[in-house]
Amino acid sequence: MGRRLGAAAAVLTAVAVVASQAGAGSAVAGTGCFDRAREPYTSQVDSHLHFRPFGGQAIPFEELTGYLHKSGVRHASMYGIGQTLPTNSNCMYYLDCPGTPVVPSMKNDFANAENYVETHPKDPELTVSMTFMDLNHPETIPPGITVYDKEYPGVFRWAGEVNLVKQALFPNHHTPATSENIKNWAPFMKVLRDRGIPITIHSDLGSDADQTKYLHLMEETLRLYPENKLVWAHMGLSKELxxxxxxxxxxxxxxxxxxxxxLTLDLSWRVLEDNYFSRPGARQKYAAFLDRYPTRAIPGTDFVASRDKDYGVYEQELEVTSRINTALDDRAFRDIALGENYYRLLGLKESAPKLCRAE
Structure with missing residues (x-):
């Protein structure tokens, strides 16, 4: 079972994590409210979940949705991985195969869409995402969306995770999109804007050697497409920074x-917790920041569903990426951890539960 803090742990320290129930994930029975003192702090939304791996076998769809149900996740964005390893590669993960090209493909999106239309799961509810988009070749994207519309009308309600710049993929022939590429996104960004579809963009800020080397690319994107629902994956952080x-x-x-x-910030990936939130004094700083902008962030695990993983791995990723929730005030906790921002971003009628008042 997962781990959570007791009621007294409003401010997390390295030694404050204690064992508790994980996966209840709903308002206290009979009260219609969520009691932070009694219920798990783990997020009820996973806005960044890769149902398909880079290569090799995936965790079966029914098994993975069972992970979500068991852990108390009520909604998830159903990402594929647009950048896939060749089918003749024995690799499951691109970092294990430097030199092997990792290129955008539609196959993971089609597999996700097929699983979705066959089952239409309601617990958890899923939002299927288009991840095939090659931001370096934007002219290919509108025709691709047309194919998706024909094959799976109305199914795809999210876009991304797509790569503007991802340094980890440089050994696999990935190059950053250019300012000229970004200008040429206009046709497909209009489609997303007209449909109210959010797009999650992976765009590294920089590296330890040059911490803001690529910041200008996201700034250019924001300047050119201010009306689009832009979600910045991992707040621009990475293992390179x-x-x-x-x-x-x-x-x-x-x-x-x-x-x-x-602009919405994506809080997914344990890199944030491991390298930033867990630093002495940093959790309070980030929590105070999110408390000031409670409506501007969404949670996620960035779990990649390759067959070499199991429920224990997903449960751990959910717990680690949820630790920041313990330090949030009630408004930010409801908006972020309980999913209010996610529902609002998608235009869903659902609302997060209210928090119980302290007696």
Whole structure:
């Protein structure tokens, strides 16, 4: 079972995590409200979940949705992985195969869509995402959307995770999109905007050697497409950028949120917890930042459903990526951990449960 904090742990420290129930994930029975003192702090939404791996076999669909139900996740964005390894490769993960090209493909999206239309799961509810988009070749994207519309009308309600710049993929022939590429996104971004479809963009801020080397690419995207629902994956952080001062990072995020009302931050991937939130004093800083912008972030695990993983791995990823929730105030906890921002971003009628008042 997962781990959670007791009621007294409003501010998390490295030794404050204690064992508890995980996966209840719903309002207290009979009260219609969520009691933070009694229920898990793990997020009820997983907005960043890859149902398909880069290569090799995937966890079967029914098994993976069972993980979500068991852990108390009520909604999830059903990502494929647009950038896939060749079918003749024995690799399951691109980092194990430097030199092997990892290129955008539709096959994972089609597999996800087929599983979705066959089952229409309601617990958890799923949002199917288009992940095939090659941002370096934007002219291929509108025709691709047309294919999706024909084959699976109305099924795809999210876009991404797509790569603007992902340094981890450089050894696999990935190159950053250019400013000229970004200008040429206009046709497909209009489709997404007209349909109210959010797009999750992976765009590294930089590396430890040059911490804001690629910031201008996201700034250009925000400048050109201010009306699109843009979700910035991992707040721009990565394994290549682990040494940025939290105050500097928070300052950049604050400026961009203030300048761009339609920008949402994605809090997925344990890199955030392992390299930033868990630093001495940093959790309180990030929590205070999110408390100031409670409507501007969504949670996720960034779990990749390759067959070499099981429920224990997913449960751990959910717990680790949810630890920041323990330090949030009630407004931010409801909006982020309980899913209110996610529902609003998708235009869903569902609302997160209210929090119980302390007696």
């Amino acid at each position: 682990t040494a940025m001062d939290p105050d500097r990072h928070i300052g950049i995020m604050t400026r961009l949120l203030d300048e761009n009302p339609n």
